Amino acid sequence: MNSTVIPDATRSAARPAPPPSSVPTPVLGSALIGREEEELVLSVLRSKALFRYYGPDPTSPPLMVATLEREFAAMIGTKFALGVTSGSAALEVALGALGVGPGDEVIVPAWSWVSCFTAIVRVGGKPVLAEIDDTLCLAPGEVTRLRTARTKAVMVIHFQGVAADLDPIVAEARAARIAVLEDCAESPGASYRGRPVGSLGDIAIFSFQQQKTITAGEGGLVATNDPRLFERAVRMHDLGQWRDFHAAQIEAREPAFCGSQFRMSELTGAVALAQMRRIDRIRAHCRMLSARLRQGIGGLPGLTFRRIPDPAGDSGFETYFWVATEELRDAFRAGLQAAAIPCQQMTGTYAQYRRAYVATGLAHAPGATPFHLGAAWPEAAYRAESFPRTEGLIHRFVVIPVGVTHTEAHIDYIAATIRHLHSELGVG
Ligand SMILES: Cc1ncc(COP(=O)(O)O)c(C=O)c1O
Known part of the structure; x- marks a missing residue:
């Protein structure tokens, strides 16, 4: 030095x-909150229907989350979009939709936000840290270097408004037969070679947290072109259920499973919709x-x-x-x-390898960690060198x-x- x-x-x-x-x-979207957001939020309050799937008047179903999903999918060019409670929830939903669980590995850039790592552990998977390059996103070549027979997916993070170099990364993932999860939390509106981020992998997530380009304070969204992944995402975010709203979209083909509860409220949907239009x-x-x-x-x-x-x-x-x-x-x-x-x-x-949860290697319960903890932890693959x-x-x-x-x-x-x-x- x-x-x-x-x-x-x-x-x-x-x-x-x-x-x-x-x-x-x-400041980005938060500074533009104004009349449009107010009008949409007020219309939700006046309708007294704050829950996305039904309200007091069966003849007038809630519209905000549904409209956000329709317009967002149209904006990025995917068949499906699903509003959820946060970008972190969206990551868990997307990983759940992909079927990531105990024994599975997910490649993720070492330089990434907290939940890029923790969401993988939350669903039982093992995050495998990868190098970035001078795009500050995942380096091409890392999927090939790090993949094993247990690798299920790669999480590509479009860091701070810039699309990662997706063509070579997607080609490597296709060759390795693993899924591509695009994390677009920091980059709604960005594109790569003429195509919006969120439409280039198998499944994608967005965040509407306060600091993000567009915001509802909290909130997130999952997008995909794949009807099977969409169905699994819906089930993952709504306690395994498949409601009439989605039955009107596509026919269910997947078995029910134990999901979580990450549904977006109409109030969040109203703000996110007005913001999306900006x-x-x-x-x-x-x-x-x-x-x-x-x-x-x-x-x-x-x-x-x-x-x-x-x-x-x-x-x-x-x-x-x-x-x-x-x-x-x-x-x-x-x-x-x-x-x-x-x-x-x-x-x-x-860098994830400097975070406290990596230093301990712990999940919420002793048996839930994907790591072999012991005297040798953190293993070399989780250390700065x-x-x-x-x-x-x-x-x-x-x-x-x-x-x-x-x-x-x-x-x-x-x-x-x-x-x-x-x-x-x-x-x-
Ligand atoms: C890359 C990335 N992924 C996921 C998230 C999680 O989003 P949220 O804060 O809405 O949970 C963030 C938020 O900062 C992020 O930057």
Whole structure:
């Protein structure tokens, strides 16, 4: 590791003048909550039908979750969508639909959100950690390297608005005869080679948690083209049941099984529906700003942008670039913070092998863990030294999140500040 970088005042560019208004905290869909959300929520309250499957008036069935599902499926181009209570619940439902259980392995990037790992353990499966690459998503080649006779699926996470490099990954999964679960919690509205994320694997999930691109505070959704997976997802999220609502969609062919209870309420459906209709506007704004930022700081020696496999499909709300060392990253972050520019990721993603639940290896009950716990735990496959590519990437990046209240003036100030820091810190 290099020693701390000492700013060289003689090479400093002029300090940029602050924009007319201070750089805001990055916010996405939550900042746009307004009349449309209010009207839909009020219509649910006035109907007194808060449960998605029936209300007090049998002649007027509840509409919000059903409409969200129909419009969301149309937006991403899948045959089916199912509203659930959260993105984490959606992961458990999707894994349950795929039949993941004790003895099964699921490949998941080591750099991912808590529930990407815990959901697998919750259904009895074993998470197998994989390396990421400079897309900050699963590295192609990992499915082939890590698959065993027990591998049932790979979870591909489209990290923070950017689609993973799906073509090679899906090809590997098809060759290995394992399912592809797309985790689109952080990337609704993103696409890959002209196709929306969520429509490219076997089953997909989305989240409507507060921080997400579109939000209902909490909420999630499962999407698939496969009628069998859809039926199993419905049963998994509704205590194994198959109600008339779904019987009107497709004919049931699967046996009943013990499911959980992750049904979306009409109130959540109302907010998520109004938010979903704003997604194009959010993406267009963030894409415009991130393009401007890239233009403003592109070409600076020593700064390398995150690779975006399909730039046309990027949602644009976070721009990542790498610098040479951790010390330089800290200096960049400190400089940005001193200039009142937020530079924290809008996700609490960390390497799974540093999480407390991996250190213990425990599930909710002793017999429920998929790991062989003992003196040798954590095994090498759950320790940092086994992930040199991931480790080489996650300690040196700087991230600039933008949101719907950022303006071009904010971006120009951010870009000028980065250029100033670049010069002041003697990068490149
Ligand atoms: C990649 C990813 N998957 C799943 C989830 C879970 O979503 P939720 O918070 O709605 O449970 C999140 C949420 O942060 C996420 O970032």
